[in-house]
Amino acid sequence: MVKVRDLGLGFNSDEIVLFKYCSGSCHRARSNYDLTLGSLLRQQLIVPGPQERILSHPCCRPTRYEAVSFMDVQNTWQTVEKLSAAECSCIG
Numbered sequence: 001m002v003k004v005r006d007l008g009l010g011f012n013s014d015e016i017v018l019f020k021y022c023s024g025s026c027h028r029a030r031s032n033y034d035l036t037l038g039s040l041l042r043q044q045l046i047v048p049g050p051q052e053r054i055l056s057h058p059c060c061r062p063t064r065y066e067a068v069s070f071m072d073v074q075n076t077w078q079t080v081e082k083l084s085a086a087e088c089s090c091i092g
Helices: 032-042
Strands: 059-071 077-091
16 A cells, blocks of 8 residues: 555655555576576676676566556546556566
């Protein structure tokens, strides 16, 4: 449960909404690509640049989203599409 104004989307509302997100490990979904990339990174045969972050494992990310509706301080209903995670999966 989070305040609408804490979402960082610029809405002025005192309402609290349910924000569902994805988390967790995806180690069981690791492919040969992930295993090889991890090995090359550990051996420093691939070195990320100063602004890069290379992940050698799939990420748990939303694969389906839900819209969230709330009332702003002007008593106007607002709907934000694709805001809250409805389904998660290992991506990458």
